[in-house]
Amino acid sequence: MRGRHLLAGLGLAGALALGAPTAAAAHDSLTGSSPSAESTVETVDEIELTFSNVLLELGANQRSTAIQVRQDDRYFETGCPVLSDRTVSAPVALGGAGDYEVIWQVVSSDGHPTSGTYTFTYAPAEGTPAAEGSASPACSKAAAESGGQEDVLLLGAAAAVVALAAVGVLVAVLLSRRRSASAARAEDAAPSPSE
Numbered sequence: 001m002r003g004r005h006l007l008a009g010l011g012l013a014g015a016l017a018l019g020a021p022t023a024a025a026a027h028d029s030l031t032g033s034s035p036s037a038e039s040t041v042e043t044v045d046e047i048e049l050t051f052s053n054v055l056l057e058l059g060a061n062q063r064s065t066a067i068q069v070r071q072d073d074r075y076f077e078t079g080c081p082v083l084s085d086r087t088v089s090a091p092v093a094l095g096g097a098g099d100y101e102v103i104w105q106v107v108s109s110d111g112h113p114t115s116g117t118y119t120f121t122y123a124p125a126e127g128t129p130a131a132e133g134s135a136s137p138a139c140s141k142a143a144a145e146s147g148g149q150e151d152v153l154l155l156g157a158a159a160a161v162v163a164l165a166a167v168g169v170l171v172a173v174l175l176s177r178r179r180s181a182s183a184a185r186a187e188d189a190a191p192s193p194s195e
């Protein structure tokens, strides 16, 4: 298993080096969840996922970590996921009875992003108030705002480096051209008859 994992890691490194989109292989696995997969529950105020190893926090606001709880294109998580060692949890306020899909993404202890989904069934007591949910994931806006800014800064720095390199090349080219042009002029002292 270790050898296979190493090979998967090398494959991922290769894919990263080539700039190809990375696919999740087998990493730290989900060992338990609350509510558990395929279970029927009467009350839920939090999704808690437990993994086989201590997860990594990457990026501002842990935007590499996500928990979404979905039913019919509406999202019922009410905040961003909180990561603590092997567990990730997110608060939820569910709507009507029925099946809910939990969509999760974490960064495995070996640095690889990994994700999955499972469903559970919500069967609240009669008269339990139902939340409306949201048309978009609760955490995406905050993550996009801070993360977007960070990305812009990184892109700006990368662009500055590229621009400096380009200026350097341009100066070198101009200098060598001027040098060869003046050398040619010195050799060919008579003005050219054309034009």
Ligand SMILES: [Cu+2]
Pocket (backbone or CB within 6 Å): 009, 025, 026, 027, 028, 108, 110, 111, 112
């Ligand atoms: Cu891995």
